[in-house]
């Protein structure tokens with residue numbers, strides 16, 4: 001058995017996150033461990049944010065992002081806020097520079113506890129999303145689901161926030177759509193060679209969007225920060241909204257600002273739930289404050 005690693009179960013607006021401290025270790029969290037942790041109701045998560053020692057000077061840490069199906073993701077805005085809260089509690093620092101598979105990003109904690117993450121620049125070229133075929137205008141691509149002559153969802157905007165997103169615009173309450181049914185079909189549609197995060201968006205004013213997301217590799221979530229960013233920039237590109245917008249996801253509101261320098265900044269909360277230790281090989285875990293019988297160990 002491998003030595004245990006420390007973790008904190010946290011959430012970002014209900015996006016279920018495990019922040020795992022993998023610094024000073026040579027091993028990685030296996031897909032089997034991720035799947036085992038997700039199967040246990042107490043540690044069920046959408047993403048694991050694995051903190052590794054920095055690879056690049058000037059960065060605090062290298063963050064690996066793992067979906068609940070064990071696959072890797074390039075971006076996780078809500079998870080990044082959880083990492084900031086955990087590391088600011090540990091170090092007393094408020095501003096951080098991190099590296100992920102998608103590059104370098106910065107984040108800081110405000111005095112009121114809200115956390116802003118610079119999610120970088122969105123990309124809109126079809127090759128960057130990526131799409132399987134050329135679409136020169138990604139504000140609206142040909143893709144629909146439901147009866148051919150009366151599609152339920154159609155013509156999404158697509159964008160990359162490091163990870164692939166499709167945003168379907170709707171004119172009514174986002175809860176009236178069966179996202180749990182259409183999500184998996186669209187996530188795995190052949191137009192998305194790396195699959196995609198699927199959102200339905202209702203623009204309710206020039207500064208407000210309501211959003212639900214089916215996440216690639218994780219399914220229905222209460223919040224998806226990168227999808228909120230993708231929806232906000234896509235709403236601006238299609239003339240639906242201004243560059244500062246509140247995106248309300250099932251877990252609550254996120255403030256998204258698309259700055260003049262093309263960076264997208266997301267601001268929202270993070271919440272600690274409990275801490276423990278786990279085996280990165282198997283996912284066996286134990287709460288810090290309970291007797292050794294707890295968990296799958």
Ligand SMILES: N[C@H](CCC[C@H](N)C(=O)O)C(=O)O
Nearest residue numbers: 073076077078163215225226
């Ligand atoms: N929950 C995340 C996104 C997870 C990304 C993931 N599902 C993927 O791209 O594979 C967020 O807050 O941005």
